Amino acid sequence: MLDADVCNTAIVVFGSQVHxxxxxxxRSKQIKCFPLYLGGSQSALGLSRTGHxxxxxxxxxxxxxxxxxIIDDHEWHRCCDCLFFRNNVPDLDKLKxxxxxxxxxxxxxxxxxxxxxxxxxxxxxxxSLQWVCGKHGLNCx
Numbered sequence: 001m002l003d004a005d006v007c008n009t010a011i012v013v014f015g016s017q018v019h020x021x022x023x024x025x026x027r028s029k030q031i032k033c034f035p036l037y038l039g040g041s042q043s044a045l046g047l048s049r050t051g052h053x054x055x056x057x058x059x060x061x062x063x064x065x066x067x068x069x070i071i072d073d074h075e076w077h078r079c080c081d082c083l084f085f086r087n088n089v090p091d092l093d094k095l096k097x098x099x100x101x102x103x104x105x106x107x108x109x110x111x112x113x114x115x116x117x118x119x120x121x122x123x124x125x126x127x128s129l130q131w132v133c134g135k136h137g138l139n140c141x
Contacts, residue, residue, distance in 0.1 A: 030135040036122065038117045038121050040106050041072040041073045041104055048133075061112060064112040072106055
């Protein structure tokens, strides 16, 4: 069985990687969200562009250099502290202890910051979170 995506630079054959010398034009293009949004679980996840607002699902923290975990229909308990996240991100099983079920809300966290959001919110440059879009792959063209 061959599991291959022509946009990727590698082909997976029986669990091992084999170099695929695909032309540069066929490789996946990467693009960042602009503007950058967080959103509740009712907000669509994906690439945000002007006029197409979506909550980014490829967030990365520039302070701790970790991917941001995203949990739908939950918010962080008010007793959460930085040490809790430092010791438990990205382990979802350990994070569950400080999550409170709240439909429509979405919990975000890296190892140094956390946020619970219930509606689409633009992440502006003066915001206390140091999260950026880690780039989205686009279809080949």
